[in-house]
Amino acid sequence: MNHPSAPSSSNAVRRVAFLGLGVMGYPMAGHLAKAGLDVTVYNRTAQKAEQWVTEYGGRAASTPREAVDGAELVLACVGNDDDLRSITLGDQGAFAGMARGTPFVDHTTTSANVARELADIAGTQGLHFIDAPVSGGQSGAQNGKLTIMCGGDAAAFDRAAATLHHYAAAVTLIGATGAGQLAKMVNQICVAGIVQGLSEAIHFGENAGLDMARVLEVIGKGAATSWQMENRGKTMIEGKFDYGFAVDWMRKDLGFCLDEAKRVGVSLPVTALVDQFYGDVQALGGNRYDTSSLIWRLRKLTRAA
Known part of the structure; x- marks a missing residue:
């Protein structure tokens, strides 16, 4: 497979592809466009890509290979391991069109195994693969944080x-390839425990007759505080679960x-x-609720008892 040499310049990256x-x-791609970068986008549903171009400018491509043509940096954020393989491999995949030496930065949360697999393939083609999962949810993406x-x-x-x-x-x-995904796993392990603990605390307080909005305001100033408490405590009390990262x-x-x-x-x-x-939560129909819906499960179980 022929890969032309990447543009050599000491200047910052200007031309990027986002898949x-x-x-x-x-x-995320919108922030790049607003920063003045030349952005070409690809999305499996072409209508979404055209909508993005209408909002931010740039160009939409019909295949990953077309999107990465001439890009100095390629970025991706898709659903899972198989989605990532589908946009990188094959005749119309990104790897087939990227210039030698170009980094491919993957923001998808995947297995560490697929990161290592694709890094090996990229290396044989003179490319660089960086696994780069993100934390911060939809609000973090929208706010650039x-x-x-x-x-x-x-x-x-x-x-x-x-x-x-x-x-x-x-x-x-x-660290080396896969370390980004492993760090994201550490993050999710922490989040899972914290959200369950917060759910149990709120559920306990409600059933004990406490004003939980007031309680969280008080304990949020002490050792019990967390991002989840500060950003999801109020909405958990209100029973609102449409704030981003889904249970699925x-x-x-x-x-x-x-x-x-x-x-x-390890255990x-x-x-x-x-x-x-x-x-x-999934069995109860909450597949698309956000992760704070663990309290919804507790309330459901209590009502059923």
Whole structure:
């Protein structure tokens, strides 16, 4: 497969491709356009890409290969391992059209295995693959305040980092290929436990007759505080669960955590239990509720008792 040499310049990256315009990718790509970069986008549903172009300018491509033509940096944010393979591999995949030496930065939350697999393939073609999952949810993407955890080659990371800062508050190279995905797993393990604990606390307080809005205001100034309490406590009390990251996606992520835990020989008892609780939320019809809906499960169970 022939890959022309990447443009050589000491200047910052100007021409980029962004593949995947979902809840996260759409505003992330928008920040790049607003920063004045030359952005070409690709989305599996072409109408979404045309909508993005109408809003932000730039160009829409009909295939990943077309989108990356001439790009100095390629960015992606899709759904899962198979989605990522579909936009990178094959005759119309991104790898087939990227110039040698170009970094491919993947913001999808995937398994560490697929990151290593695609990094190996990219390397044989003279490309750089950086696994770079994000934390901060839909609001973080919209506000340009994401946290990005990266794994891959340090030189390729350095070339990409300034561009990532257009939609991130923190961009950190954690280690070699796969380290970004492993760090995201650590993040999701923490989130799962915190949301379950917060759900139980609110549920307990409500049934004990407390004004939980007032209680959270007080304890939020002490050791019990967390991002989840500050950003989801009020909406959990109000029973509103349409604030971003869906239960279906959280279960996907926790599946990666549990699979990787088996591989490295560690036990994640709390994570496994919370994963089951999210399964209950799905069974109750809350697949697209956000992750704070664990309290909805507790309320449902209490009413059924």
